[in-house]
Amino acid sequence: MSWVARDEAVVWHGFTQMSCFAENAPVIVERAEGRELIDVEGRRYLDAISSLWVNTLGHRVPELDRAVREQLDRVAHSTLLGNGNRAAIELAEALAPRVPVEDPHFLFASDGAAAVEQALKIAFQFWANQGVRGRTTYLALGQAYHGDTVGSISLGAGGFGTDVFDPLRFPVRRSPGYDDPSWADTAVSLIEEHAPELAAVVLEPLVQGAAGILVTDPESVRRVAQACHRADVLLIVDEVATGFGRTGSLFATEQCGVRADLACMGKGITGGYLPLSATAASPRVYEAFLGPDLGERTFYHGHSYSGNALACAVARRHLELMDEWEVIAGVRERAALLAELLRERITPLPAVREVRQRGLMVGVELAPPEDGLRWGRRTCAAAVDRGVLLRPLGDVVVLMPILTTTPDELRRIVDVLAEAIDVVCTG
Ligand SMILES: *Cc1c(COP(=O)(O)O)cnc(C)c1O
Secondary structure (H helix, E strand, O other): OOHHHHHHHHOOOOOOOHHHOHHHOOOOEEEEEEOEEEEOOOOEEEEOOHHHHOOOOOEOOHHHHHHHHHHHOOOOOOOOOOOOOHHHHHHHHHHOOOOOOOOOEEEEEOOHHHHHHHHHHHHHHHHHHOOOOOOOEEEEEOOOOOOOOHHHHHHOOOOOOOHHHHHHOOOOEEEOOOOOOOHHHHHHHHHHHHHHHEEEEEEOOOEEOOOOOEEOOHHHHHHHHHHHHHHOOEEEEEOOOOOOOOOOOOOHHHHOOOOOOEEEEOHHHHOOOOOOEEEEEOHHHHHOOOOOOOOOOOOOOOOOOOOOHHHHHHHHHHHHHHHHOOHHHHHHHHHHHHHHHHHHHOOOOOOEEEEEEEOOEEEEEEOOOOOOOOHHHHHHHHHHHOOEEOEEEOOEEEEOOOOOOOHHHHHHHHHHHHHHHHHHHHO
8 A cells, every 4th residue: 555545544644534535645654864855765855844844953863863863862751731841941041042032931732823822811811810800812913823722713814724613712802813913903992902901912014924924124113112011911932933043033022122921833843853942931930930840820721641751852953952052143144035036936937926934934926827636735736846845825925944955955946936826827
């Protein structure tokens, strides 16, 4: 039996219509080298989506492999509920001065959605613990995506076929997404108007990723952050996609010159090695939970694999490598080259509506003349045929190259994309 048939027989893939799984020619990965994935037939694919936005430095990075192996010789996992482990402490110490929250405490989990879920519950209980009534809702943005748990889909703007869950979603205040140039003005007035009912404002700083790489400017984010501050509403930044270098700074919030009360991180935190996420909380938030042992102020929430030692060890080594290899400076250089290549080769194509970019996060929005042509899907399939792994969001082709992608590899990605668009959209 083929690997695809075996896969289909027992695996249920997320965001995938399984009845069409096989005919969409899925890549079945067996191993990897550098920035290439190698499938069960030995075919190679340049990983131009960073394995769905998680990989930062490449696959099988010897230093990261070693960090996992060394931790394996100590312990793979021990619980963080009531007890500690050295790997989690060392990671939290290393992250503390780098995250966009002052003097943070970290609550670890394993997925981005869980980090967001924790932040929501923390913000909610923060007010309750202080006896403040009525601050029980959130302001979230149009087009937002924060993960797939029930809390995070409530913050999310919907779409992706998730409307069926509408009855489960709790209501939130909603201001426009980054596709509306006046999104920040509306957000600021909603914050001013509804502050007494808002526990927190939640946003993806600079880039709304899953919305199709919608981008905004640092000044707009700063204005919204300042409105939160003035109205005494907590600010939660969801850095799950933007964190760990993707936008040309370690966190996108840095570029906005603000600090958040809570920051959610995931995806790139381990360089794409192991599932780990974290919610960072400011002292003001953290201290509102201090009180008598077994008391009501405690945050009664935690996950079995919170602070997994293998994941924390690789995450700490990853953070060191970001500095040792000067990854952020490299991202800026590569982003400039990529912008130039896109301007020359992709933007002028008649089938392209818009190219949006922040750092190494790019959305190429196609302009199909009618619905149902599946240009996004077919363009990515044509790129995969040519050895470049891409995955669309609707008719937006997302380029999310690994942060260490070489100039030649960037040229290859753009060449292949241009050819794929040509074949699908003008062929
Ligand atoms: C991917 C993503 C999430 C969810 O992370 P998972 O690890 O997939 O649960 C949350 N927020 C943003 C901005 C994301 O891009």
